[in-house]
Amino acid sequence: xxxxxxxxxxxxxxxxxxxxxxxxxxxxxxxxxxxxxxxxxxxxxxxxxxxxxxxxxxxxxxxxxxxxxxxxxxxxxxxxxxxxxxxxxxxxxxxxxxxxxxxxxxxxxxxxxxxxxxxxxxxxxxxxxxxxxxxxxxxxxxxxxxxxxxxxxxxxxxx
Amino acid sequence: xxxxxxxxxxxxxxxxxxxxxxxxxxxxxxxxxxxxxxxxxxxxxxxxxxxxxxxxxxxxxxxxxxxxxxxxxxxxxxxxxxxxxxxxxxxxxxxxxxxxxxxxxxxxxxxxxxxxxxxxxxxxxxxxxxxxxxxxxxxxxxxxxxxxxxxxxxxxxxxxxxxxxxxxxxxxxxxxxxxxxxxxxxxxxxxxxxxxxxxxxxxx
Numbered sequence: 001x002x003x004x005x006x007x008x009x010x011x012x013x014x015x016x017x018x019x020x021x022x023x024x025x026x027x028x029x030x031x032x033x034x035x036x037x038x039x040x041x042x043x044x045x046x047x048x049x050x051x052x053x054x055x056x057x058x059x060x061x062x063x064x065x066x067x068x069x070x071x072x073x074x075x076x077x078x079x080x081x082x083x084x085x086x087x088x089x090x091x092x093x094x095x096x097x098x099x100x101x102x103x104x105x106x107x108x109x110x111x112x113x114x115x116x117x118x119x120x121x122x123x124x125x126x127x128x129x130x131x132x133x134x135x136x137x138x139x140x141x142x143x144x145x146x147x148x149x150x151x152x153x154x155x156x157x158x159x
Numbered sequence: 160x161x162x163x164x165x166x167x168x169x170x171x172x173x174x175x176x177x178x179x180x181x182x183x184x185x186x187x188x189x190x191x192x193x194x195x196x197x198x199x200x201x202x203x204x205x206x207x208x209x210x211x212x213x214x215x216x217x218x219x220x221x222x223x224x225x226x227x228x229x230x231x232x233x234x235x236x237x238x239x240x241x242x243x244x245x246x247x248x249x250x251x252x253x254x255x256x257x258x259x260x261x262x263x264x265x266x267x268x269x270x271x272x273x274x275x276x277x278x279x280x281x282x283x284x285x286x287x288x289x290x291x292x293x294x295x296x297x298x299x300x301x302x303x304x305x306x307x308x309x310x311x312x313x314x315x316x317x318x319x320x321x322x323x324x325x326x327x328x329x330x331x332x333x334x335x336x337x338x339x340x341x342x343x344x345x346x347x348x349x350x351x352x353x354x355x356x357x358x359x360x361x362x363x
Contacts, residue, residue: 005353007246008247008357009246009247009260010349010350010354012350018347018348018349018350019229019315019350020229020230021230021311021312022313024230024314024315024347024348025313108172134166134169134172135172
């Protein structure tokens with residue numbers, strides 16, 4: 001429980017009142033937890049409901065709503081705290097030659113601590129939300145584990 | 160001045176520069192921060208006309224705020240005595256600046272009086288533990304009501320101890336530079352323990 005509070009300000013879920021008389025009397029560490037469904041048929045991970053983490057940008061336990069586009073991509077980098085980079089591949093049609101060329105885009109996506117450790121090569125479904133930072137506008141909704149042979153950044157996987 | 164809140168001066172995600180093809184616009188302008196100071200005398204609040212014809216109340220000097228006691232469900236206007244901790248910047252504690260999220264010490268007397276009236280108990284008595292107030296004549300129904308209330312009442316141990324010093328730890332939740340007020344809530348439970356620990360660490 002104590003490893004939750006790593007910041008200088010007390011981390012808690014915004015809308016939950018932790019000090020009602022009932023909770024003060026109980027003296028156990030299990031408090032009330034706020035969680036919500038994101039809609040569109042996505043299941044809420046068990047860790048979001050039972051876990052202890054505090055993440056205001058989590059789609060299940062935080063203050064973001066998922067609306068707009070739903071994207072699928074392959075994870076190429078997990079080095080940032082609570083955010084990953086996914087790669088989306090697509091084909092671009094060149095009319096002069098009647099052919100396609102491969103193109104890709106990297107999208108930074110916020111990932112909630114509810115999803116366990118995500119590895120490079122996993123496939124991820126993410127939903128659009130309001131801007132969470134300078135470049136992040138998407139939030140992970142589902143992780144599909146996947147094995148990739150070779151360098152992730154050199155793969156072309158069309159969804 | 161010239162504080163602007165545009166994103167055109169920032170680099171792209173790829174690291175590339177953004178070409179500047181527009182001047183700064185009025186809708187992107189920012190204003191100087193309020194840096195509301197804690198003062199023991201007169202308050203000073205300026206009214207600022209903002210975009211759309213609306214008003215913001217920039218508090219420049221404040222001395223009191225409306226403090227709520229969450230678990231009891233009351234709010235009382237109380238004097239803010241001292242700034243004790245700020246999670247973002249220690250400088251703000253030194254200069255006694257009031258912002259949202261700052262931890263302050265607040266005068267406990269309004270809450271003490273309210274508690275005595277509601278539960279007939281003096282908080283913060285050092286020798287006798289929870290000694291009852293002077294016995295004014297009370298009707299039987301009032302006595303019964305008081306007993307019922309005390310039965311259902313729970314008060315945090317750490318909060319009770321603070322009453323002895325006449326000071327309660329409070330977290331400011333309003334934005335003094337926007338609304339002109341310094342309102343907050345009394346810290347209780349785990350949050351109180353957390354901040355007490357932080358303040359002790361700082362003292363060392």
